[in-house]
Amino acid sequence: MRFLVFLFTTTLVAARAFAQGPSISPVSPGVDIEPYRDIVEQIIEAATSDSAAYNRLAYLGDVFGHRLSGSRALEDAIDWILEEMETDGLSNVRGQPVMVPRWVRGEESAELVSPRDENLTMLALGGSIGTPEEGITAEVLVVSSFEDLEARASEAAGKIVLFNVPFTNYGETVQYRLNGATAAARAGAVASLIRSVAPFGMQTPHTGTMSYADDVEPIPHAAITIEGAALLQRLADRGERPVVTLKMDAHFEDDVLSRNVIGEIRGSVHPEEVVVLGGHIDSWDVGTGMMDDGGGCVVAWEAVRILHDLGLQPRRTIRVVLWTNEENGLRGATVYRDSVMAAGQIENHVLAIESDGGVFAPVGFGFEGSDEAFAMLEPITELLDPVLSEGSRGRKGVTRGGGGADIGPLMREGVPGMGLNTDSDRYFWYHHSPSDTIEVLTPDGVQRCAAAMAIMAYVVADMPGRLPHTSVDGD
Amino acid sequence: MRFLVFLFTTTLVAARAFAQGPSISPVSPGVDIEPYRDIVEQIIEAATSDSAAYNRLAYLGDVFGHRLSGSRALEDAIDWILEEMETDGLSNVRGQPVMVPRWVRGEESAELVSPRDENLTMLALGGSIGTPEEGITAEVLVVSSFEDLEARASEAAGKIVLFNVPFTNYGETVQYRLNGATAAARAGAVASLIRSVAPFGMQTPHTGTMSYADDVEPIPHAAITIEGAALLQRLADRGERPVVTLKMDAHFEDDVLSRNVIGEIRGSVHPEEVVVLGGHIDSWDVGTGMMDDGGGCVVAWEAVRILHDLGLQPRRTIRVVLWTNEENGLRGATVYRDSVMAAGQIENHVLAIESDGGVFAPVGFGFEGSDEAFAMLEPITELLDPVLSEGSRGRKGVTRGGGGADIGPLMREGVPGMGLNTDSDRYFWYHHSPSDTIEVLTPDGVQRCAAAMAIMAYVVADMPGRLPHTSVDGD
Secondary structure, three states: OOOHHHHHHOHHHHHHHOOOOOOOOOOOOOOOOHHHHHHHHHHHHHHHOOOHHHHHHHHHHHHHOOOOOOOHHHHHHHHHHHHHHHHHOOEEEEEEEEEEEEEEOOOEEEEEEEOOOEEEOEEEOEOOOOOOOOOEEEEEEEEOOHHHHHHOHHHOOOOEEEEOOOOOOHHHHHHHHHHHHHHHHHOOOOEEEEEOOOOOOOOOOOOOEOOOOOOOOOOOEEEEOHHHHHHHHHHHHOOOOOEEEEEEOOEEEEEEEEEEEEEEEOOOOEEEEEEEEEEEOOOOOOOOOHHHHHHHHHHHHHHHHHHHHOOOOOOEEEEEEEEOOOOOOOHHHHHHHHHHHHOOOHHHEEEEEEOOOOOOOEEEEEEEOOHHHHHHHOOHHHHHHHHOOOOOOOOOEEEEOOOOOOOHHHHOOOOOEEEEEEOOOOHHHHOOOOOOOHHHOOHHHHHHHHHHHHHHHHHHHHOOOOOOOOOOOOO | OOOHHHHHHOHHHHHHHOOOOOOOOOOOOOOOOHHHHHHHHHHHHHHHOOOHHHHHHHHHHHHHOOOOOOOHHHHHHHHHHHHHHHHHOOEEEEEEEEEEEEEEOOOEEEEEEEOOOEEEOEEEOEOOOOOOOOOEEEEEEEEOOHHHHHHOHHHOOOOEEEEOOOOOOHHHHHHHHHHHHHHHHHOOOOEEEEEOOOOOOOOOOOOOEOOOOOOOOOOOEEEEOHHHHHHHHHHHHOOOOOEEEEEEOOEEEEEEEEEEEEEEEOOOOEEEEEEEEEEEOOOOOOOOOHHHHHHHHHHHHHHHHHHHHOOOOOOEEEEEEEEOOOOOOOHHHHHHHHHHHHOOOHHHEEEEEEOOOOOOOEEEEEEEOOHHHHHHHOOHHHHHHHHOOOOOOOOOEEEEOOOOOOOHHHHOOOOOEEEEEEOOOOHHHHOOOOOOOHHHOOHHHHHHHHHHHHHHHHHHHHOOOOOOOOOOOOO
């Protein structure tokens, strides 16, 4: 995910942006879960008696590999999913056209060339410009923060600035990935590096999106490993003036056509009302993007496939959407929201559920919406319980605070939003790195995530009362 | 270390090889530790009041990098250490000449070329031959064990055999690294791969030594990552017949001159009697070899430096030896043993202590020798206690079973041997990989290891009674 920061750090902002629902009537009672006990048992049995979701995910990664926006692999994967969804028997299977940016990494390297030669494992950050063909060779100025750079701005001209900032939390540390190049360019640097945004690594570089402020001349921006950054820090501390040669072919090409992948189970009573659930089908161009977010896509897709196979048709429509271009543009989410608005269907979007936190063992769902809606959903915790792990953050079941980047545009229009929470303590070990592969997940965790998604989607789509929208500022 | 297998799996063998000391007299009493309490306090204060050992280790890695036998970096590092030992004021500082093999990795790659293109992160195994310049392209036969290969031998001809064997323990799993090429060649394979010998990785390849039986035609032998091996396994399981192109420049060049690094504190009463302690100064050619075994070298060296700085002169001589070529030849250890034998000094070697298990937080020492000797040493646990961690294997203090590859030749001549034990649960995550860097260690752990080594060496070198030799079969 690009915007996990959203999940963990902007709950307060979101709470401010969405004024809570008017409390004219007393809080609604929770959904009556009794009618759903048998169905939930069937769902759990269907989801956990085999490894179908895990195997589908492994196949996606093995056959197509990573899926950066603009790549052939992404479109091939989308073609395959559309075919499979048809075979699964889902309704209204379609690809929704989305123009996406095409950023290409190309060849790249960072070499320590003084005081000794050493390859520094690196990844250009998504959206960065490249270097001249001969590279950029300059002394490295190591700083510990934006403030440290400001204090030493007079030393930065003509240098490569390294932000050697230890990981605290994603929302805080990712600022150096997002905005480090702008700050370094303002100080006169010729390129900028960051210590990878991760709490742990094994010479592991982490990429991710970045951008430039409009008023600076862009400079190349890349991530090196924790070990590489520590080496440059020690050399600088000893006064050894480390010199690095950075070579990057990174560049943008013309936007290309991609698609959001959509499939449905049509509602029996209110087919116009929609519970949407999904993840993002694009990934970074390293590893196979199984954690971020192939897994999120497959558990949403499999949730709907399982409901369909069980012959379950809820009152409202359940729609799976695998958004494209979450990582470096959010164009898929934007196009989807725009199409819903243009069709006058936003009020009919009852709930949006995203899974983009890694399909480790599920612990519950984080909800963003009115108190009334939350009260309706809370009893579902009991139905989910058989497939939930305890996790380590005490947020088991349906809890307050959550969302996702792709459902953000819908949520800002008042659609209640929800993110699948999992036991994701190692999420940032693998995030946007070559080690984001199927090996970080387990069949058991993936299958239980699929069960949790199916249970939540089905109950909310079928329960007699629909979830109220969130009041949006200005309504 | 090359032979950690020795530490964990050959205790029984060793116990058989060294008949225990004759039990004619009752077991000797333990050393009286009372006279050493003040001195040990001084040692601990000196070792833990700063980060001198850690800083020296970081400098070794930062300035010289990895130190494969035959490399310029190894000899440069040795030159620097010899100079520093002189500056430290140690006695008899010298480099003992040792001819070592020079195996050169060169350029190398493994590419999945069908059913899709994907780079497989890899490392040739030390001692392997290379491929023709155009590489070897062949279908991969994935097997789970030597037995599985035998059962499927008819399928192996002309293929690249992959031993996809999960890590159980080093002694067991390393057999595929050591002997996989021989088994695959016997079955008619054109090359062999192993899943890296490690319980966990983040696309991390692990190298290490290997060899060929005399009666087979050598084939190239390399390690791929856990993730890469799992990918090939899944493709094969689906009947997709994975094809890999393997390119390796690996080859041997002529042996070159290296050195064991030696320095001493001369004994005041029995200078001819020696307690020897050390590690191995060579490393594999990835990472910076800080865990394996730069750290072991530096804590032994710093132990002696600290004793010298404190003005402590024990009854017997304390000698630090940083052996060369442990990883792919054991030539340094062999030359040292031979020189001791030639000088008739083996009986005067009172104890040999090796640190080659990673200088994580120390938990104690594992001892191999007679019951009488063990009884003499056991009370030292109490002196070590302030610097020891609990660890996770319940072997705190001086315990039975231990040694090291470099002191093995001395031990086989009857010299009691001892290995520093540390809290090394993640040792094999980093072992022989690019992530064997200073970042896996902590200043606190390194400094406490130096303290533990100094305490053990000093007490054994100074205690009134000397340790008896181990009876060797055939004595």
